[in-house]
Amino acid sequence: MSNLIYNEMIKMIRKKRLLVITLILIVLIPIFTYAQYKMLQNTIKNVGSSNWRTILQQQIVDQQNRLASSRVPEEYKHLIKLNIQQRQYYLDHNINPNAPGAPTFVRGFVEQGISLFLPLLVIILAADIVSSEHSLGTIKLLLTRPVPRWKILLSKYIALLLNISFVMILTILLCYLISGIIFGYKGWTFPVISGFQSKGEELITDYVHVLPQWKYILMAYGLAWFICIVIGTLSFMVSVLMKNTASSMGVMLAALISGNLLEQVAHSWPALKYSAFTHLRLTDYLAGNTSLIPGMSLPFSLTVLSAWAIVSLVIAFATFTRQDVLT
Amino acid sequence: MHKQKWMSVMIQITALLSFLILAAGFVLSIQDILSPPTTNALTKKEEIPPPIKKENGFIVGLGDSLTRGIGDEKGLGYIGIVRAQLQKKTPNSTIQFTNLAINGQTSSELVDQLKQHHVQHLIKQARWIPITIGGNDLRVSAKDIQKIDLKLAERNRIRFEKNLEQILATIRTHNPQAPVFLFSLYNPYGDLADKELTSSVVLEWNETLQAVGQKYPNVVIVPIFDLFQLQPSKYLSSDHLHPNHEGYQRMAMRLLQVIEDTSKGREQ
Incomplete structure (x- = not known):
């Protein structure tokens, strides 16, 4: 079995997918870093102060102004009110929510990237893991070996999981190294607040606690890792069902992007709660961001995501072991 | 290999x-x-924020949409214009600026805002404190633009007077020196049928502003009633309530004149 996994890992490395992902990261992270830097400069210019307390106070007032506007829908007002209280909490406890530094960038990257960017990287890895064997015709060679089919598929799946983990750590590393050039490399021990809860329009701070940033990052990437595995598993199933790499990648991209768009309207269409793509933003639970969608909680999200992953796996294995390979 | x-x-x-x-x-x-x-559990920490350099001017804007700059098509508001002008005159220092004004804020809400710990801290550091307040207190006295409820207006005025005392007292406790520039009110309905009535109410409120302001040291009442008196529509934005860019420019001119006095006084 371990030989099979080793074999699959070699195949994935040979396909240079990891190289492609590394290149994507190396090109995009400097752009994001620069964008972040520009944004910060702009805020400092607008507020007229580089003191984070002044900036935070200004942001609170800006949001109070948004509340006063009649064009903001009620449900957003609710979120804004909670957000104001959260910022006020940071201010009152003298903790800078965005202390500049490479680790803060690493944290921001996962919070922003968890719903689209990281899943996209996973799709690049996973979408052709089985279908490419069909396209290249190597599937026959693979299946003529005296090994049960499920073992072959399982070794592919495990190799995929290992690759996903590798890509996540690679992302942390590259984010840290590249953004540090501008923001500096300090900040692993900066305090981050976790544990905000809300009840109606009230922010509950009973469970609030301070984490060192490295721990928060570890936890946030742990959640992102779970998301990536779920997306990877879905892509894995699609890759078994489709015999052509381009179409399996296309299907997954379409699903991911439309899922992301639909997530925006999920508060007015409750059935979307059962879509895996509505639950991608798991890091929101850690940061204490309230969802517009009623009834969202971490156990519920994990249940929905796991259910999708398990069903996908069952379909993938059932199909692969029964499939006729003719051509 | x-x-x-x-x-x-x-x-x-x-x-x-x-x-x-x-x-x-x-x-x-x-x-x-x-x-x-x-x-x-987190305990509130007493903050030790770095003080803002004295040579740099620090403007803390308080109040309502006028200080916010609503209606200015260029998005500056009087405060933006004043800040740019001051910056031009003193190129060696940076004029820092925090706008704590909130659209639609009434004097009671400003009293509450001033209770916030960090707001007080910013006021402590301020060198200039421009305020516009009272417009929304007055506005709620008129259910219909044309019909002002005089009894309600009077009740509101008394409350406004009390709130204003509290606002200025709070500012003075936290910052005994920085000059406070309190804009008086203008009548945006000066070209409507009822202008005599509405203007008389606005002027009555302005008297209140003046009287309360006088009780506190270094509070300058900046009159702007006259600026919008003869041709309101020329200086008001399309909502017929907030000034437009020209209107804000006129307000900024008034403020600049008096702000310059304070900075000269300091240099001597």
Whole structure:
């Protein structure tokens, strides 16, 4: 079995997918870093102060102004009110929510990237893991070996999981190294607040606690890792069902992007709660961001995501072991 | 070939390690979210923020949409214009600026805002404090633009007077020196049928402003009633309530004249 996994890992490395992902990261992270830097400069210019307390106070007032506007829908007002209280909490406890530094960038990257960017990287890895064997015709060679089919598929799946983990750590590393050039490399021990809860329009701070940033990052990437595995598993199933790499990648991209768009309207269409793509933003639970969608909680999200992953796996294995390979 | 094999073994070991680390992170996060520790409760820290350099001017804007700059098509508001002008005159220092004004804020709400710890801290550091307040207190006295309820207006005026006392007193406790520039009110309905009535009410409120302001040191009442008196429509934005860019420019001129006096006084 371990030989099979080793074999699959070699195949994935040979396909240079990891190289492609590394290149994507190396090109995009400097752009994001620069964008972040520009944004910060702009805020400092607008507020007229580089003191984070002044900036935070200004942001609170800006949001109070948004509340006063009649064009903001009620449900957003609710979120804004909670957000104001959260910022006020940071201010009152003298903790800078965005202390500049490479680790803060690493944290921001996962919070922003968890719903689209990281899943996209996973799709690049996973979408052709089985279908490419069909396209290249190597599937026959693979299946003529005296090994049960499920073992072959399982070794592919495990190799995929290992690759996903590798890509996540690679992302942390590259984010840290590249953004540090501008923001500096300090900040692993900066305090981050976790544990905000809300009840109606009230922010509950009973469970609030301070984490060192490295721990928060570890936890946030742990959640992102779970998301990536779920997306990877879905892509894995699609890759078994489709015999052509381009179409399996296309299907997954379409699903991911439309899922992301639909997530925006999920508060007015409750059935979307059962879509895996509505639950991608798991890091929101850690940061204490309230969802517009009623009834969202971490156990519920994990249940929905796991259910999708398990069903996908069952379909993938059932199909692969029964499939006729003719051509 | 040998090197390639070594590379792939490395990747695999790293991948395995990554898997374990991330799995640990995942378990930790679930633990943290579902059963957060309650012992690590935060206590309010007394902050020791770095003081703002004295040579730099620090403007803290308070009040309502006028200080916010609503209606200015260029988005500056009088405060933006004043800040730019001051910056031009003193190129060696930076004029810092915080706008704490909130659209639609009434004097009672400003009293509440001034209770916030950090707002008080900013006021402490301020060198100039421009305020526009009262317009919304007055506006709620008229249910219909044309019909002002005089009894209600009088009640509101008395409350406004009390609030204003409290506002200025609070500012003075936290910052005894910085000059406060309190804009008086203008009548945006000066070209409507009822202008005599509305203007008389506005003027009555302005008297209140003046009277209360006088009781506190270094409070300058900046009159702007006259600026919008003869041709309101020329200086008001399309909502017929807030000034437009020209209107704000006129307000800025008034403020600049008096602000310059304070900075000269300091240099001597």
